[in-house]
Amino acid sequence: MKVISTPQEFNEDDLYVDLKAIIGRRLFLKCEGFNFAGSVKLKAASAMVEAAERDGLLTPDSILVESSSGNLGVALSMIAASKGYRFVCVTDSRCNLPTRLLMESLGSQIVIVTEPSRTGGLLGARIDRVRELCASDSRYVWLNQYTNPHNPLAHYRSTAPAIALAFPDLDVLFVGAGTTGTLMGCARYFRTWRRPVRIVAVDADGSATFGHTPGRRMIPGLGSGVRPPLLDTSYVDEVVHVGEAETIRTCHRMARHGFVFGGSTGTVVSGAARWLARQEQQVTAVAIAPDLGERYLETVYQTNWVQDLYGEEALEPQTVTATSPPA
Template sequence: MPVISAPYAFNEGQLFVDLESICGHSLYLKCEGFNFAGSIKLKAANEMVETAEREGVLKPDSILVESSSGNLGVALSMIAASKGYRFLCVTDSRCNLSTRLLMEALGSEVHVVADQDSNGGFLGVRIDYVRKLCAADDRYVWLSQYTNAGNWRAHYRTTGPEIAGNFPDLDVLFVGAGTTGTLMGCARYFRQWHRPVRIVAVDAVGSVAFGGEPGRRMIPGLGMSMRPPLLDESLVDEVIRVEETDTIRTCHHLARRGFLFGGSTGTVVSGATSWLARQDNRDLTAVAIAPDLGERYLDTIYQTNWLQDLYGAHILDPEQVGVEPEQVAGASREVKPASRAPDRRRRT
């Protein structure tokens, strides 16, 4: 029986969902939302805060500040409340209302930027605001999830080994790309492993992380409006971009089977099923990482009026939501060919 005294001390790392009956392909989904922060971002937040404390960067009068589209902000809000720090989250208008309210309930301040940067995103404006705060008051401590090595180290130490321990014959791993902390940590871990593993990054259409054309992105989480400083493309075998319409339909497809996941998870599952549908070898052992759960998306992805206003009246037509996964993810686009061919031994 786990007994904890701090909310960040608990994180379920051994839960996987077999999606074959839902997706039509052998795919195991690693669920990272079962902690008090509700997402995989707790791992990075813990690593970055503990490192800052060890290095003496965080002091009792420090004010944590971070740019976040939502989930890292919640994780840092929870840790800050537990440790007695003040925390200011700088976010933008795409951040879900429930996420903003949750951060405020935990005692954090939330600043929402409205202006867009040159790539049509909000990230540059958010970062500029954080930099001005830090320049004006040295009490502010910016952990900078975009450049902080603790972001990827957290997954090198935890997420990668958790997957490896359960799937010793892993062939392919699908990881969503935002800051690329999860992607880089897992990629570095499996690059040193006993067998080759194909690393497939899943990005959102409209993200420029891997050099794509900038475009409108309304679902927070994956994708970037600038190249992620943590990204080392030599560690990635393939990149798949997923349309937001496919993210939404995949989320609803999973929900119809009782699994309520968030937008980032819908994107990863859409990209993974699309990729698997194109493979000749059906005996691959494939794992995808689910960064979040769906409760924080009830007023967006799972709200009919919001969806129809942004994506049209037919976004949730039954024939679209209920089709086979390779059709649901039909617009997912592979943009980088594989550079390594893994040993495809089936896990027993």
């Protein structure tokens, strides 16, 4: 029997789904959404808050503030409620309504940015707003998931070792690219592991993370309007870009087999499936599923929303290409 006193103490870190029956190739999906925050972001949030407490940056009067498209905001909302901090989440119009309501139920204040900045899109506008808040009141503490070293360190110390223990013969690891905290933490760990592991980053079409021209992205989570400061492409062997219509199609395909995952997971699985389909030999492959699907019921899994934004394209295969990451 497991008994906890704070919600962040619980995280199921040893659950994998074999997707062979769904995608036609064996792919082990590491499920990171089975905790009270509902996503992999709980690890980074916990690590960043604990580091800020150790360093004396957080006091009882502090107000946590962070820019988030949703999942990290929920994780910080939960931790702030547990520890007694106030928390302000600066998000944008793409953040799902259930996610915003969940953060508010945990006592957080939500600031929604609707106009993109000239150079950084909605992400840049969110960061500008965070900086304005910090300048207005010294009680604000910005953990800054985009540059905070404890974001990737959380995955270097927990996520990657757990995968290595479960799959000692691992050949390839697929990781979605958002802030690139999960990607960099895992990639650095496996760079020094006892055997080579190919690191394939999965990014969304319209993301500028790996040097592409930024474009419209309606599904929150993966992708960025600017290059993430944490990213070091020397640790990445390949990059797969996935269109949002294909993300939706993959989410629906998994749901028809009883697995309702989030948009970020749909993107990662779609990219991994395309990459694996090109391989002539069987490989041991793991993909990280950042989230579950309940927060996407009004978007990715809502027929009218999908049809209005993507039309028939969401029901047809979309070409995905794998390239070497630019230096």
